[in-house]
Amino acid sequence: MTTVTNGVNVQALLDAREVLKGAPEAAQFTWRASSTWRNGVHSTTRIQNYFGLGQEQSHKAETVFDADHPETFAAPDNGITPIEFLLVGLASCLTAGVASVAQNRGIQLRSVEATVEGHHDIRGILGVDSDVRNGFNDVKVTFTIDADASKQEIEALVAQSQKRSAVFDALTNPTDVTVEVA
Amino acid sequence: MSGAAERTAVVVIGAGHAGLAASHFLGAASLDHVVLERGEVANSWRRERWDSLRLLTPNWQNRLPGLRYDGPDPDGYATAGEVAELIERFAKACGAPVRTGTNVTSVRCADGGYAVTTSDGEIACRAVVIASGACNLPSVPRFSDAVPAGVEQCTPLRYRDPGQLPDGGVLVVGASATGVQLAAELHRSGRPVTLSVGEHVRLPRTYRGRDVLWWMAGSGVWDQRWDEIEDLTRARRLPSPQLTGTPDRATLDLNALTSMGVELVGRWAAVRDGRALFSGGLRNVLALADLKLERLLGTFDEWATAHGRDADVGPPERFAPTRVPPSQRLQLDLRGGEIRTVVWATGFRPEYGWLDVPVLDAKGQLRHDGGVAGSPGLYALGLPVLRRRKSTFIYGIEDDAREVTDHLARYLAASR
Numbered sequence: 001m002t003t004v005t006n007g008v009n010v011q012a013l014l015d016a017r018e019v020l021k022g023a024p025e026a027a028q029f030t031w032r033a034s035s036t037w038r039n040g041v042h043s044t045t046r047i048q049n050y051f052g053l054g055q056e057q058s059h060k061a062e063t064v065f066d067a068d069h070p071e072t073f074a075a076p077d078n079g080i081t082p083i084e085f086l087l088v089g090l091a092s093c094l095t096a097g098v099a100s101v102a103q104n105r106g107i108q109l110r111s112v113e114a115t116v117e118g119h120h121d122i123r124g125i126l127g128v129d130s131d132v133r134n135g136f137n138d139v140k141v142t143f144t145i146d147a148d149a150s151k152q153e154i155e156a157l158v159a160q161s162q163k164r165s166a167v168f169d170a171l172t173n174p175t176d177v178t179v180e181v182a
Numbered sequence: 183m184s185g186a187a188e189r190t191a192v193v194v195i196g197a198g199h200a201g202l203a204a205s206h207f208l209g210a211a212s213l214d215h216v217v218l219e220r221g222e223v224a225n226s227w228r229r230e231r232w233d234s235l236r237l238l239t240p241n242w243q244n245r246l247p248g249l250r251y252d253g254p255d256p257d258g259y260a261t262a263g264e265v266a267e268l269i270e271r272f273a274k275a276c277g278a279p280v281r282t283g284t285n286v287t288s289v290r291c292a293d294g295g296y297a298v299t300t301s302d303g304e305i306a307c308r309a310v311v312i313a314s315g316a317c318n319l320p321s322v323p324r325f326s327d328a329v330p331a332g333v334e335q336c337t338p339l340r341y342r343d344p345g346q347l348p349d350g351g352v353l354v355v356g357a358s359a360t361g362v363q364l365a366a367e368l369h370r371s372g373r374p375v376t377l378s379v380g381e382h383v384r385l386p387r388t389y390r391g392r393d394v395l396w397w398m399a400g401s402g403v404w405d406q407r408w409d410e411i412e413d414l415t416r417a418r419r420l421p422s423p424q425l426t427g428t429p430d431r432a433t434l435d436l437n438a439l440t441s442m443g444v445e446l447v448g449r450w451a452a453v454r455d456g457r458a459l460f461s462g463g464l465r466n467v468l469a470l471a472d473l474k475l476e477r478l479l480g481t482f483d484e485w486a487t488a489h490g491r492d493a494d495v496g497p498p499e500r501f502a503p504t505r506v507p508p509s510q511r512l513q514l515d516l517r518g519g520e521i522r523t524v525v526w527a528t529g530f531r532p533e534y535g536w537l538d539v540p541v542l543d544a545k546g547q548l549r550h551d552g553g554v555a556g557s558p559g560l561y562a563l564g565l566p567v568l569r570r571r572k573s574t575f576i577y578g579i580e581d582d583a584r585e586v587t588d589h590l591a592r593y594l595a596a597s598r
Binding site: 117138160162171 | 272448449451452454459461462466469470473476477
């Protein structure tokens with residue numbers, strides 16, 4: 001048994017998988033964020049509490065995110081653009097997946113870098129052309145990974161990471177979204 | 183039921199190759215039994231297969247207990263009719279006590295054994311072998327209800343030939359053996375075909391000059407036992423490989439379909455406002471299948487070298503990666519007239535509505551350990567990876583049936 005130290009507690013994840021097989025209700029999580037408008041297109045979103053394993057849960061600390069738009073959009077740039085948060089989510093989710101799968105497969109990672117590019121035609125959101133969609137046209141993630149593994153094994157890590165990624169799924173598959181006024 | 187029920191030691195449900203193989207070994211062990219069959223021997227091969235279907239396994243591989251292929255075309259692939267004839271011949275050879283036209287309507291626990299209610303009366307027995315098949319019903323996603331009424335929907339159990347479908351575009355859903363075969367056939371009939379591709383298993387028809395299933399059997403992949411497979415649930419859900427049995431032994435992978443002019447789209451995820459929405463994850467399912475194929479071919483090469491077979495076969499081959507469509511469609515308007523028919527090649531599931539014994543899991547699948555179900559005296563045969571990876575193939579039944587009937591015989595002897 002080799003000792004791989006990617007820092008992922010894979011045993012805990014595998015144990016959870018076994019437990020949740022017989023307890024699907026405990027697997028139901030609700031993630032929450034609450035945002036407040038500041039001024040202009042600047043807003044602040046706070047995240048601390050969520051629901052999971054049958055009860056209310058809490059992160060160790062609250063995290064606050066500022067979202068705004070850059071000066072090219074004639075905004076003061078108090079934070080990243082909302083659609084850039086999707087890139088944060090995708091990159092961090094796939095990277096977490098690579099580390100977990102590597103740990104599970106006994107592959108020692110030395111470095112994992114990812115660059116994410118979302119190609120966006122802003123004529124959609126500006127209403128210039130109704131045939132142009134509002135969101136990304138496509139997204140490209142490029143991983144550079146240094147690990148004790150063959151190129152093929154590294155490609156398999158990245159493929160398996162996509163297969164089990166929450167954000168990859170949320171971006172590539174339609175989701176029923178309800179927006180209402182309380 | 184009035185009067186005394188008929189008694190026998192074992193009731194086998196289904197006279198396909200699995201039920202008949204059970205009968206072969208029960209007969210050899212001199213165990214009193216009957217084989218109940220709703221239709222006739224090899225019923226689903228006669229009534230639930232499309233016209234052009236051929237077995238995925240070459241003829242030489244379609245061995246049944248005591249019966250070897252002795253025809254003129256060992257490398258060919260049997261038609262459904264030829265499979266029905268093979269199974270019929272097997273039934274005669276093993277003298278199976280088959281009762282055709284006998285529908286089982288209930289199996290329940292009674293008096294330490296089982297009471298089997300049939301369209302022909304009740305039978306009391308001590309053990310039951312369920313061999314009624316793994317593909318009784320098509321698995322169709324729930325959102326099929328939201329497909330606009332103007333689009334026809336068809337499942338492989340009802341599909342016979344392209345002429346049965348309206349002219350115009352077809353959306354084939356699922357890219358396993360059934361999906362790729364129907365996509366190719368419908369494309370050849372002149373209909374524009376779009377193929378929705380989820381996770382799949384890519385295989386070449388031949389590798390280094392031999393049928394790929396020769397490699398699967400020879401290298402021991404197919405003999406992997408159920409109790410040695412790490413993720414058995416996943417192995418049992420694995421879709422059938424992208425193969426077809428044609429006289430030219432051609433590979434029918436996604437590159438072959440793309441070259442023909444079939445358009446690939448991602449997994450069909452939902453219907454919204456009459457539009458089909460496809461996953462943007464197509465590139466990754468193609469990559470996953472390519473990587474798995476590479477690994478499998480590596481396994482074959484290692485086996486050939488380790489067993490001194492390199493001289494018997496051609497040089498190692500590697501296949502071009504699956505081509506990703508340059509511009510993938512993520513949605514398709516089902517009301518626009520482009521698609522006239524949806525063909526659901528999304529898999530099958532067994533039907534156990536008649537089984538009044540609590541041995542099904544939350545998803546309606548039979549809970550069993552290598553064919554030994556969770557109720558004493560209840561057994562199954564012919565389900566995916568029942569005791570080996572080869573379990574659902576014709577020749578895969580022999581080892582499974584021998585071991586399951588051995589267990590059954592020991593159970594009967596111990597509980598007498």
